[in-house]
Amino acid sequence: MKIKLETLKIKNYIKRHKKKTILLVILLIFYAFCLPKELFTKPTSTVITSNKGELLGALIAKDGQWRFPHNDAVPQKFKTCLIQFEDEYFYKHPGFNPVSIFNAIKQNIQAGKVVRGGSTITQQVIRLSRNDRPRTYFEKLKELILASRLEFRASKEEILAYWSSNAPFGGNVVGLDAASWRFFNRKASDLSWAEAATLAVLPNAPKLIYPGKNQQKLVAKRNRLLKKLLVKKVIDSLTYDLAILEEIPQKPYKLPQIAPHLLQKVNKEKKGQFVKTTIDKNLQNQTNLIVKNHYNQLSKNGIHNIAVLVLNVKTRQVLSYVGNAPTSIKNQKDVDIIDKPRSTGSILKPFLYTAMLDQGELLPNSLVADVPTNFGSYQPENFDKKYAGAISAKLALSKSLNVPTVRMLQSFGLEKFHHYLQQLKLKDIKKSANYYGLTLALGGAESNLWDLCKSYASLASTVNHYTENSSRYFKSEFVAPTFYADKKIDFGEKSSEKIIFDAASIYLTLESLRDVNRPNTEQNWQFFDSSKQIAWKTGTSFGFRDAWAIGTTKDYVVGVWVGNADGEGRPGLVGVQTAAPILFDVFDKLPNSEWFDKPFDEMTEIEICAKSGYRATTICEVKKMEFVQNSGLKTAPCPFHILVNVDASENYQVNTSCESMDKIKQQSWFVLPPLMEYYYKNKNPFYKSLPKFRNDCLGEVQNAMKFIYPTEISAVFLPKDFDGKQNELIVKVAHSNADATLFWYTNHQFLGTTKEVHHFAINSKIGNYNISVTDNFGNEIHQKIIIKE
Known part of the structure; x- marks a missing residue:
């Protein structure tokens, strides 16, 4: 009944005072909407941190200010110092303090000028958002209204965060986060009481007092605040005594630039934002030092640019990102080479080897021809310009021989190999297969360190996932890596079908790459128990313009490119000599990894001819059991063993025209084609050529x-x-x-x-x-x- 009466009274009042009511409603609406939706719209710096929140680098804002993005968290020490210095009743007033305002007006009238503001922290936030307009009484009134409105919209902690993120700290430094790094070279949460007090008093007169200017006044203001904290028992006497002894910084520090090229990359995608990356700061610093040391040596030979990328295989996160060496502007130090297309050299060879295993056209130890070869006007050559005659496919890969690779590519099919590379999504291989021709596997195409490391990581991850998930694959296995900490890689649904390559073919490829000899003093690395087991490959482009080295373990991929950004070739710019040492120096900073588990469900144990590496036939002299990929059952049987009739000495072939049947011995003989034999027997002294027929034998003599x-x-x-x-x-x-x-x-x-x-x-x-x-x-x-x- 009472509610109805009150409602009736209100209605009657509105009828009697329509104009007043309308005016009141208008004022209320104005009050409700008087505060902008966004208080601060000025550009901010792009800031990146490590996976643990450590600052890696920042770019100055568009307006030339070091203004870090808004931070909701205000450290307790600074919060205490700020409130004690600026606004003791901050948590009690509604946005303005009538007592402070009255005292300020009184003192200003007595002085005949503005000597005290009386503003609360909330009012200061409003003033900062309005770009520090002239401090008139009318402006103060507007600030008061807006401040009270802000108190309705935001919590006290949010208001403190607004102040801390936008207060001026002298020079071109805005906000607590930027000030902490510029003046004390550390994040705000790590500030001491003295440092927090220093920053709390700076915004009071940032143009008059800041590090490097009016030092004594700044020290005096800081110490008065510390004394107040002591009196109020916020800090004890020991803390106070130590705090007042701390020196004031003389000049701003340079902000860290630990991953400058990644910072530029992030800036293109998330300009003006605070970005937590996946970078391991310790590893990044170590990699930077490794690159710097190698650059100091390589630059003496006119080699000026280096790029290094480190990935976590299991999470596909970027752990270290070095886009270039610390070279000069003249040598394009600001160019991020990690995503730039460069001639691949031999770095694509493992993909051809894996594809041929996957298609059942090769076994790891199958002999392939390594002889002088012409394909029209194209004549590939091995790096040392020598030939082995015949060599196992596995050894040809580990030695990175060009001639066997091109012959294998020609046999496998250029279009098929090109299709595999397209599935890997190497974005710089844009042309048709015929455009690249048979040079596709030797550097005729271009790719970049990002895509190549992604692909090597995907190969390693395929084997890991297959053995960890009951012989199943992930449909999105070949997904791109990430350097954003808030992004979790989705490998997709599980499937019993392979995605690009089967796990066994990849495993056998990694086994082959593990046997590659390391550079310089590490030739016999496999004999040291403490040595890391790494599957790695180098590449050198035509004209010595690009040197590559990419390696993978079960857990990590390291990719290295060395060369000149302008494409200038240099003698000695070879993958194994320049890129590989960097690769192993970086791997030495990473934890040891166990070797990959063998994917038995994708493998079959079969008899292999020991001499040829092909599937054994009944006439192969020596056989051995070997696990091969399941598709290996489709490979051809050994073509190099034939049955020949020889005499008792086995020095001559015979037939019934010159020897009785009981004295003829049928012998299995390992025979290579003439051209392969010519080179093979020079390096294999135990190779026995097919014996000739004895002179007294009739019949055709087989000669080739x-x-x-x-x-x-x-x-x-x-x-x-x-x-x-x-x-x-x-x-x-x-x-x-x-x-x-x-x-x-x-x-x-x-x-x-x-x-x-x-x-x-x-x-x-x-x-x-x-x-x-x-x-x-x-x-x-x-x-x-x-x-x-």
Whole structure:
């Protein structure tokens, strides 16, 4: 009943005083909306911290101020100092303090000028948000109204945070966080009582008193505040005595710049924000020092740029990000090379090897040809310009041989390999497979350190996840890494189907890469128990412009690029000599990792021919059991063992025309094609060539020969000597019969004969030639060449 009566009274009052009521409503609406939605809109610095919140670097705000982004947390020491100095009744007043205002007006009238403001912290926040307008009484009235409104909208702690984030601290330093680093080189939560007191009194007159100016006045103000804290028993006498002895900073410190290139990268995506990254500050500092030390040496050879990226395989987080060496502006020190496309060199070879294992076209120890090779005008060469004849695919990868790689790529299919690289999402490989040609695996394409490290980490993670999750894969295994601490990598749903490569093929590739010899003094690293087990690969681009080294363990990936940002090549700019030492120095700072668990569910144990590495046949002399990828069951059986009939001494082949059946011995013989044999037996002294038939035997003698150089129709350029005389063309042929005599012809004109070593110098002019070689058994081979200057 009473409520109804009161309501009736209000209605009657409104009817009698309509104008007053309307005015009151307008004032209330104005009061409700008088405060801007955003109090502070000035640009802020981009700030990045480590995974533990340690400052890594900051960029000055667009308006030239060191103004860190708004921080809701105000450290207790500073909060206490601020309230005791600026506004003792902060927690009791509604945004303004009538007593302080009255006392301020009284003192100002007596002095004839403004000597005291009487503003509360809340009023100061309003004044800061209004860009410090002239301090008139009318402006004070507006601040009072806005301050009371702010008290309705924000809590006391939020108001303190507004003040701490936007108060001026002298010079171009704004806000507590920036001031703590600029004046004391530490974060605000680590300030001492003396330091907190110093910063609490600075905003009172930041243009007149700050470190480096009017030091004595600043010390006096700080000490008065500390004395007040002592009297109020906020601090004890010992703390006070020690605090007043602390010196005032003489000048601002430079802000840390521990990861400058990552800071620039973050600034592009989150400008003006406070970003917690995944960087391990300790590791970042160590990596910076490693890069600096190597740069000091490499720069003597005109090599000025280095980039290093370290990833956590399991979380796919970036632990260290060094975008460039501490070089000069002239040598482009500000360029972040981690995401810049560079020629890959041999760094893509492991992906070809893995793809061929995955497709069942290769076993790790299968022999592949390493002989002089021509594909039209393209003639790949090994780095040392030597040939092994035949070498296991695993060893060819660990030695990074170019010729076997190109032959494997040609056999596997350029389009297929290109498709695999597309699945890896190497964004800089944009052209078609035919554009790159067979150089695709040797540096004919470009990629960047970010994508390559991502791919190596994904390979390692695939094996980890497969063995940890009951032989299942994650659908988003090849996801990009992150350097944002608040972003958790989602590897997707589990699947029984492989994503790109099966776990066994990856594991066998990592096994091959683990056998790569380390640089310099670490040649016999595998004999030291304390040594880290790392699967790693180097690469060197054509013209010595780019040197790469990427390695992975079960837990970490380290990627290194060395070179010149402008693309200048330098002698000695080789992956194993310049990038690999940096890689191992960084790995030495990382914890040891166990080796990968073998993915048995993707592997099968089969008989392997010990000599050829292929699936064993019944005539293979020595067999061994070996775990291979399941798709390895599709590979061809050993093609290099044949059954031959020999005499009791095993020195000659025989047949029934020259030996009785009971004395003929059937023997398994390991036989390589002539060209492979020619080079293979030079490095394998126990290799036994197929014996020739005994002289008294009838029947066809099997003889084979092949050109070593040139191997295909090609153009040959003959340089001239210093005297202007054109060099001779040296043609080489391999023959399976050591006793054969070869007869040489060019354009049907007889040139001469050779025995044992079949090299022939042809003194020819510019033109087209048909070279013919016939042996004394009637076999003949031909090769067309074009001789040019």
